[in-house]
Amino acid sequence: xxxxxxxxxxxxxxxxxxxxxxxxxxxxxxxxxxxxxxxxxxxxxxxxxxxxxxxxxxxxxxxxxxxxxxxxxxxxxxxxxxxxxxxxxxxxxxxxxxxxxxxxxxxxxxxxxxxxxxxxxxxxxxxxxxxxxxxxxxxxxxxxxxxxxxxxxxxxxxxxxxxxxxxxxxxxxxxxxxxxxxxxxxxxxxxxxxxxxxxxxxxxxxxxxxxxxxxxxxxxxxxxxxxxxxxxxxxxxxxxxxxxxxxxxxxxxxxxxxxxxxxxxxxxxxxxxxxxxxxxxxxxxxxxxxxxxxxxxxxxxxxxxxxxxxxxxxxxxxxxxxxxxxxxxxxxxxxxxxxxxxxxxxxxxxxxxxxxxx
Amino acid sequence: xxxxxxxxxxxxxxxxxxxxxxxxxxxxxxxxxxxxxxxxxxxxxxxxxxxxxxxxxxxxxxxxxxxxxxxxxxxxxxxxxxxxxxxxxxxxxxxxxxxxxxxxxxxxxxxxxxxxxxxxxxxxxxxxxxxxxxxxxxxxxxxxxxxxxxxxxxxxxxxxxxxxxxxxxxxxxxxxxxxxxxxxxxxxxxxxxxxxxxxxxxxxxxxxxxxxxxxxxxxxxxxxxxxxxxxxxxxxxxxxxxxxxxxxxxxxxxxxxxxxxxxxxxxxxxxxxxxxxxxxxxxxxxxxxxxxxxxxxxxxxxxxxxxxxxxxxxxxxxxxxxxxxxxxxxxxxxxxxxxxxxxxxxxxxxxxxxxxxxxxxxxxxxxxxxxxxxxxxxxxxxxxxxxxxxxxxxxxxxxxxxxxxxxxxxxxxxxxxxxxxxxxxxx
Numbered sequence: 001x002x003x004x005x006x007x008x009x010x011x012x013x014x015x016x017x018x019x020x021x022x023x024x025x026x027x028x029x030x031x032x033x034x035x036x037x038x039x040x041x042x043x044x045x046x047x048x049x050x051x052x053x054x055x056x057x058x059x060x061x062x063x064x065x066x067x068x069x070x071x072x073x074x075x076x077x078x079x080x081x082x083x084x085x086x087x088x089x090x091x092x093x094x095x096x097x098x099x100x101x102x103x104x105x106x107x108x109x110x111x112x113x114x115x116x117x118x119x120x121x122x123x124x125x126x127x128x129x130x131x132x133x134x135x136x137x138x139x140x141x142x143x144x145x146x147x148x149x150x151x152x153x154x155x156x157x158x159x160x161x162x163x164x165x166x167x168x169x170x171x172x173x174x175x176x177x178x179x180x181x182x183x184x185x186x187x188x189x190x191x192x193x194x195x196x197x198x199x200x201x202x203x204x205x206x207x208x209x210x211x212x213x214x215x216x217x218x219x220x221x222x223x224x225x226x227x228x229x230x231x232x233x234x235x236x237x238x239x240x241x242x243x244x245x246x247x248x249x250x251x252x253x254x255x256x257x258x259x260x261x262x263x264x265x266x267x268x269x270x271x272x273x274x275x276x277x278x279x280x281x282x283x284x285x286x287x288x289x290x291x292x293x294x295x296x297x298x299x300x301x302x303x304x305x306x307x308x309x310x311x312x313x314x315x316x317x318x319x320x321x322x323x324x325x326x327x328x329x330x331x332x333x334x335x336x337x338x339x340x341x342x343x344x345x346x347x348x349x350x351x352x353x354x355x356x357x358x
Numbered sequence: 359x360x361x362x363x364x365x366x367x368x369x370x371x372x373x374x375x376x377x378x379x380x381x382x383x384x385x386x387x388x389x390x391x392x393x394x395x396x397x398x399x400x401x402x403x404x405x406x407x408x409x410x411x412x413x414x415x416x417x418x419x420x421x422x423x424x425x426x427x428x429x430x431x432x433x434x435x436x437x438x439x440x441x442x443x444x445x446x447x448x449x450x451x452x453x454x455x456x457x458x459x460x461x462x463x464x465x466x467x468x469x470x471x472x473x474x475x476x477x478x479x480x481x482x483x484x485x486x487x488x489x490x491x492x493x494x495x496x497x498x499x500x501x502x503x504x505x506x507x508x509x510x511x512x513x514x515x516x517x518x519x520x521x522x523x524x525x526x527x528x529x530x531x532x533x534x535x536x537x538x539x540x541x542x543x544x545x546x547x548x549x550x551x552x553x554x555x556x557x558x559x560x561x562x563x564x565x566x567x568x569x570x571x572x573x574x575x576x577x578x579x580x581x582x583x584x585x586x587x588x589x590x591x592x593x594x595x596x597x598x599x600x601x602x603x604x605x606x607x608x609x610x611x612x613x614x615x616x617x618x619x620x621x622x623x624x625x626x627x628x629x630x631x632x633x634x635x636x637x638x639x640x641x642x643x644x645x646x647x648x649x650x651x652x653x654x655x656x657x658x659x660x661x662x663x664x665x666x667x668x669x670x671x672x673x674x675x676x677x678x679x680x681x682x683x684x685x686x687x688x689x690x691x692x693x694x695x696x697x698x699x700x701x702x703x704x705x706x707x708x709x710x711x712x713x714x715x716x717x718x719x720x721x722x723x724x725x726x727x728x729x730x731x732x733x734x735x736x737x738x739x740x741x742x743x744x745x746x747x748x749x750x751x752x753x754x755x756x757x758x759x760x761x762x763x764x765x766x767x768x769x770x771x772x773x774x775x776x777x778x779x780x781x782x783x784x785x
Contacts, residue, residue: 036688118684119777157684166680167689187631187672191780 013061013138019054020147021154032171032254033179037163038155039257047253049261050162051151059267062140066271071278074270074295076226077353080303082311083344084234085318088241090342091234094322095244099329101183102322103238107173108186110231114258115166117156120149123217126210133280133288140272144214148268155261165258169235172258176239176251189317203301204294206283212294215276219298222269223306225262232259273299300354307348367418367514368521374414375525378407379532401439408443415447420511421518421550423447423487428546453485454508459492462509466590474585478504484642488515488553488662493595501595502582505556512554519547545751553662556591562636562664563593569632574652576624579659598645598657602769610648614770617646620656621763622779629756630676630780633667636660637755639762641769667752671697675756676780683777687713700748 027040027048038050049056063073086094091103125145128136136142158164163171173180204212232255239245240252277295280288326335381403389396415426429436430444459482460471471478477495484491489507496502508514526539552558560581570576577596585592599606601621607614621644628635636643636658645657667675674696681689691709701708767773 035692115680115684116777116780119775122775122777153684157680158686158689160685161688163686163688167686182673184633184669187676188627191627191631191676 011061012058013065015054015058015143015147017147017150020058020143021051021151022053023050024048024053030257032163032168032250033174035163035167035171036161037168037171037257038158039261047257047260049257049264050155052264055148055151055264055268058143059140059264059271062138062271062275063267065138066275066278069278071274074274074277074299075353076223076299076303077349079349080307080352081227081230082307082348083346084230085311085315085343086339087342087344088234088237090339091238092241092244093335093339093342094325097326097329097331097335099322099325099331099335100177100180101325101328102318104173104177104180105183105186105189105321106318107169107235108182109190110235111166111169111173112186112190114169115157115164117165117221118153120156120217120221121153123149123214124210125149125214126208128211131208131211131282132276132291133282136275136279139275140268141275144218144272148272152265152268155265165261168254168258172235172239172251172254175247175254176245178246203297204289206285206287207281207289207294208284211281212298215273215294216298216302218269218273219295219302220306222266222273223299223302225266225269227306228262229259232256232262296354296356300352303352303354307352311346311348364517367518370414370418371422371518371521371525374410375529377410379529381407381410400437404437404439405443408440411440412443412446415444416452418518419451420487420508421515421522421546423451424515424550425522425543425546427487428542451485451487453482453490456480458509459490459506462506463504463590466506466587467585475502475504488550494592496582496585496592500582502592503579503595505591505593507554507556507589515550515554519543519550549663555588556586556662557588559591559661559664560586560593562634562661565634566628566636566658566661566664569628569634570624574649575620575655577647577655577657578661579657596645596647596657596659598647598655600641601644601646601656602641602766604770607646607770610646612646612648612654615772616654617656618763618767618770618772618774619779620654621766622774622776624656624658625759625763626776626779629667629759630672630679633669633672635665635667635756635759636663637665637759638663639759639766641766644766665752665755667756671752675753679776680780697753698748698750699753 023038024040024042027042030037030039030041030047039048040050042048066073086102086106094100094102123144128141132141140148154164156165158167202209202212203216235255236252236259239255240248242248245251273295277291279291281291281294283289322339323336382400385397385403388394411426411429415422426444426447430441430447464471467474474496475494476497476499479493482490482492483503488511489505491503491505494502494504523540523543526543530540560583563578563581567578567580570578579594579596582592582594599610599612601617604614607617621639625635625639638660639658643658643660645659647655647657649655674693677689678693678697681687681693687710690713691706694709694712695706699709763774
């Protein structure tokens, strides 16, 4: 996100929840396939993300302060990001052969998973003043439970009379593929699987459990948000392609709006994690534990899973249903081989860049 | 069923009907004569009426108990005082003598009891409105549960339904503002016909087992089809701890929070994802056990009331639940429509009203992605107060399931997070 370009310079570091949830005024509404969505268009016709009136300058101010005080903003190396599966060429091949279900399923799944992002509002923010040795006044970390998590949740699932990313992905899908039939197995593949969201192995048992829970959640969401860059590239390229999309301009633009809304999520998460990484945690028995050791340890664990086992599982699951989808669509023989030949190769890098703490 | 028995049942039903009618109409008549204003609270009258119904149900059993159980689940139609009183019937059905049960089994299987079973416990494990369950052992040593339908229950059900229908028609003719009871009765008759066919129950058990074929944490007892008929069901005996027994769970090292979350996850998968579900998750039908290989397991019993949802209904429900949990009013209104709710005028403002009511509730306290019993009740209350003329019956059944699950959560002192149960995870 180019925060500098989109924000008004400000030295202000403290904000109320209402401030961080406030949107620009006087925007023309964004209507997508009959659904009123968040955000809107300014007088120049530029899309403006929701709830960024103060949030964007706030994040910029917190980042500047961190750098000014000698801290560093953590970076995830771009080569760690796995490619989208299926990629644009593979998706176009399927659609061209009349095999629509895997793509419609993928878009519907993305919409639902985006909506699930709202669960971040349920993350328990512990009393950080007690658990962090150094003060946190005027930082992003001090604002997590004061508007930042809530703004994130509202962006993902929508709020009140406005749709969020869930509804925007659905609108993009329906625009591009003219309200397609949703494969009936979408929810069966997603919902109610054992282990979903519950059991978590403690990496730092000496740390307050709620603090570790919050940090682990933030780290995972940050990595997922960074990795989603590939999904946005895929969505924009595919849905704005007139060869496969019924409304290429509108559908592609919709995904690009979602992408711009996601930037503040990446930025506030990496800012707050960087702030905490530069501090010292107080363990349950009153000892000091380096913030860097904790944050890097959690990042390493998350990146390891999300660059190795998770993409492999997702690929296997998608591919396992392709043969059936091709058969149901009456696709020509040899299509699966052509599909496989177009796959983007990916070998996860040996190192995540955060090993030192683990 | 003998003619005299049928007549006496009809008279008992009529007596209850008249008593209830008088409970409401005599005070109304007196008020009119003495020109008194209507009472603020009809609660005491509702409680008296519910007690009359309860007494008739315990006398007549069978379909009358079923009717009362259905009433107890329809907080969208009936006042809370009635619903509260009749909820007792979920756990309080006395069993039939063993001689009656033995005769029923032998008639169904065409063999003496000991030709099929090496041992048969005369004391039932459970008794309900239509059938009771006994523990037994087959000659090959396998332990089984035998569910036996009460003799002549089909005829009794048919006769009672006819009498109740007659009473309802009379009530609708006499009362200037009657509750619409006949559609509920038709729905009940449909469910009863399904529940009385144990072959269908066996099919439902197999279907639910198939839904969880990849999930060893869910156990559905296997049916011994060779000894099962439409009135007798012989199934694998699967033990476990009663889902609401906190002490036993603690002694087994099982965290009640995990049990509540498992329950929510399992029913979310059946209802929203598979579109087929066991629709009667009261505590007697749910066990928890610890397996050496698979760890904590949830045992599902009794598939008599199982339901297939129409295509797309699961997705509609998902959208409704999701929008309620994420405070998205516009999406909630769309979901209401997709599910088949209809307003008297077709005006969406009714849905807006219901949605806003739900949203206001969310504003008053932290909601945490939960669908609570209070919230389900609140939704039904909102529907009752607004001119919604069609609430899909499938929705009512699903609402009841989540209400029962939330009740179990209350008993265990734990709450389920539905978003998490759906698979939402930020971890």
